Amino acid sequence: MKIALVHFQPLEHYPPVMNCIRDMEKKKLEGVSIISTNSKNNWFSATFPIFRLGNYTTSRWSRYWTYLYFNLTCLLYLCFYRPKKVLYYETYSAWPVYWYKKLFPSIHVFIHFHEYVSDKEKKESSAYYKYLLVKETALLKKAIWISHTNEDRMRFFQQDFPFVRKDQCYILPNYPPADWAIRAQQIRANRQVSAVKRMVYVGAIGLNSTYIREIAAWLKEQKGAFTLDIYSSNMEKAVLDFLHNLNVSYISINRAIPYYELPELLATYDIGLVLYKGIIPNHIFSIPNKVYEYLVSGLEVWYSEELISTNKFKQEYDIQQLISINFTNLISLQEKSVFVICDPPQKIHEKSPLVSKLITT
Numbered sequence: 393m394k395i396a397l398v399h400f401q402p403l404e405h406y407p408p409v410m411n412c413i414r415d416m417e418k419k420k421l422e423g424v425s426i427i428s429t430n431s432k433n434n435w436f437s438a439t440f441p442i443f444r445l446g447n448y449t450t451s452r453w454s455r456y457w458t459y460l461y462f463n464l465t466c467l468l469y470l471c472f473y474r475p476k477k478v479l480y481y482e483t484y485s486a487w488p489v490y491w492y493k494k495l496f497p498s499i500h501v502f503i504h505f506h507e508y509v510s511d512k513e514k515k516e517s518s519a520y521y522k523y524l525l526v527k528e529t530a531l532l533k534k535a536i537w538i539s540h541t542n543e544d545r546m547r548f549f550q551q552d553f554p555f556v557r558k559d560q561c562y563i564l565p566n567y568p569p570a571d572w573a574i575r576a577q578q579i580r581a582n583r584q585v586s587a588v589k590r591m592v593y594v595g596a597i598g599l600n601s602t603y604i605r606e607i608a609a610w611l612k613e614q615k616g617a618f619t620l621d622i623y624s625s626n627m628e629k630a631v632l633d634f635l636h637n638l639n640v641s642y643i644s645i646n647r648a649i650p651y652y653e654l655p656e657l658l659a660t661y662d663i664g665l666v667l668y669k670g671i672i673p674n675h676i677f678s679i680p681n682k683v684y685e686y687l688v689s690g691l692e693v694w695y696s697e698e699l700i701s702t703n704k705f706k707q708e709y710d711i712q713q714l715i716s717i718n719f720t721n722l723i724s725l726q727e728k729s730v731f732v733i734c735d736p737p738q739k740i741h742e743k744s745p746l747v748s749k750l751i752t753t
Contacts, residue, residue, distance in 0.1 A: 402431030670698030
């Protein structure tokens, strides 16, 4: 059985695709090939061959070259390798799969979306992205599997594409590996209790897309009762300038940590922050990776009350350490904290059904 996994963006930026590959390895699948692009540091490796085609950067010409190189080379590889099943992630990966399906109609196509893109955003997108959407629409009609990360995003997706059948649609949350809970608990068991509460933020951070201004100003007022460590490989210069000018000694900025080293790191903290603002539907109707990763590592999680899907997740599983915060009014913030450290919800230990579907279909 030959399977190709196509992911235009660098693998290292997307934990769900790395976890899918790890699941394939655990199942001891053979004949799997992975086609992606280069990151600044290609630290992720697998027992399967990984082909890195081009380098997606902020440079316009480099991006254009990568579009061309990735699409044509990926299509040629698919035609040469002839996988019976192709799993691709996001619209930017659709073009070579579309033409491969045209040439070999009997192949099975699986599609997963990391994000939800609204109709408004699609209308405002580039001509190239709109072109890809046309090709992808044809694939949606024939796909074996189409998945989104939660029920809300899938509902909007089905409204946007009413021809998609229910039996094609699956929910695939961004769960971290199940062994994270065990690894984190081993660290937490030896931790000493401190009066200073340690906060952590992992991931991309922008000045206007997150509540970094508000939480930083609040931290300054706490005069050392709380500290915040930020780990990011994608931080706007405006954020660096803001934090430098604010001059808060309780906030530290650190290099990004490789994904699979996170549970031991996170377990040394008390509170995990999710600072995204509800600017677009993709943010409002999200349960970010960080929510699951913080929870499974035993942290209390503070997230913006604007994240509707995260609110639903909290209510559905009655997760006491998942706390909704109004970051624009932080006067009573400390009173909301419960600091209840307990076993992570069983929900985030569930196995991904995607790999099983790939094997059995």
